[in-house]
Amino acid sequence: MTTDVQSLPQTRTKDRVSWFASPRAIPYVLLLPAIVVILSVVLVPLLVSFWTSFTAYNLTKPATLYQFVGLRNYQRLLTNGDFWWAFGRTFVFVTITLNLEMMLGLGLALLVNKITWGQRTLRTIMMFPMMFSPILVGFQFKYIFNDSIGLLNNALFDLHIINQPIPWLVDGTLANFSIIFAEIWMSTSVFAILLLAGLMALPKEPIEAARVDGCNPIQVFQHITLPFLMPFVYIAMTIRSLDVARAYDMVKIMTNGGPAGRTELLWTLMTRTGYQNSQMGMANAMGYVSIILSIVFTFYFYRKLVAARTFMGGAQ
């Protein structure tokens, strides 16, 4: 960037001011406000949270914020059955939903890509769930899965499929099915829309060449379409893993962890421990576990994205 130099006054003095006025400083100066905000609203709280996770901090007793207890909170977590259940359930929940969303999203994108008439309208409809606040998705499915007045049971009654209401949100297994269904409803569109954008950018020549060479549609899909789509898959995965914890809002309103803790996820257990039981120290220890879980998921897909991008020969 040679043009930087001419546009800025060159200060000859060798004090600190000169560095801030030099072209080398421009990118940092531009980024400074963003860095300040993130430091003060994310990083500092995270440090507080880190400290708190080593104390016996209880919201009702402010002095306990300075009562250092070492690794006690973490030790208790490791021996706490409720925590392990919530952790395991969260891991399984995230794995199942991300995979199903990816497969269903790919399927939907391939189907819509085949339709030429009215495709724009279909794309708009596909964006529909993305407009919904997670709390609204939760409310909507709490209503639909309600055993006495819900749409689903009403439909099953009127079609004479069932005589007894199915307790969608009251039975433990069914409640887990219901929250997974709601999560998939909420997020499959993200995959479908991004993968459809990928399919539309797909170059035609390699496919034509492959078909001339006698590849069948399955081979074309496996060796050309799918590798080309992979960066789009990873973008979608990265975007999704950035906010897997959105599921908290939805589960909070649908079941609030119930019945009897059978849909308790790490996030609902955390707020229950912190705000309802006032055990902030313990809650922050759980918070750290959830943060690390999210970072691991995102970092994994981000690395895949960078690798795929390099493979595609993209710029920078």
Next chain:
Amino acid sequence: MSRLTIEKPWQRWLIRFGVFVAMAILTVPGLWVVLTAFRPNIEVLARPAVWIPQNPTLDNFARLFGLSSAQQGLPVAQYFINSLVISITSTIVAVVIGMAGGYSFARFSFKGKATLFLAFMLSRTVPGVALSLPLFIIWARLGLIDTSFGMILVYMAVNIPFTIWLTDGFFRQIPVDLSEAAQIDGCTRWQAFWKVEFPLARSGLASAAIFAFLTSWNEYALASQLTRTTASKTMPVGLMDFTAQFTVDWTGMSAMAVLIIIPALVLTFVVQKHLIAGLTFGGVK
């Protein structure tokens, strides 16, 4: 693809059927809530189920704003104003700050660039619920609990990383030559930015702004812990006012859900094209 493979008629119908079923699943739940918003409560609880509203009514909306004599109103108008003030202010600030950052990433190479970019993205990874715990402690000490200012600060931090990601992508699509040509013609770099690059990136910036607005508008996890009263409660938090221990006011909640979804629906519709382009190009190119 569609022009290369020729399907048999039965395959075409199968595809159409699959698309129809998928679209039905995506739209019916939301439409059902909208229908409920215009029903009297008796119809919702009726058995056998009433499918088509027999007595459509606006009473549920009137109830939200305290216009109905039957029941005292909830301060929904105030929640709506809070939501607007918090979302719009945090969006404007986040876009200005994020644009500066995105431009910096798109146009300069500097030491620690990749690390800094990753750090911004990772800061976005922290789950809202996990961040709410320490923020609750700090905001309580600073007296920021239940203030609009406190929420604006939080949403700025939530939106800046994603705005950086989107604007970085938009600026990278604009050839560097354009700005350089302007500078050769006598513009300063600052002028070149405002006269050449900014106008070209404007539609992209608009979609980044709308994305930030919707994130704040829809957010629940942080707002539910950091707001308390009508002073700062937002719409998603207010929605929970309708649930008591064992009862839920379905029609009232549906009406409020409609109020939350309308701005989101309009804005997403306006911006959809740029949004998809922004997400994909920001990532691939």
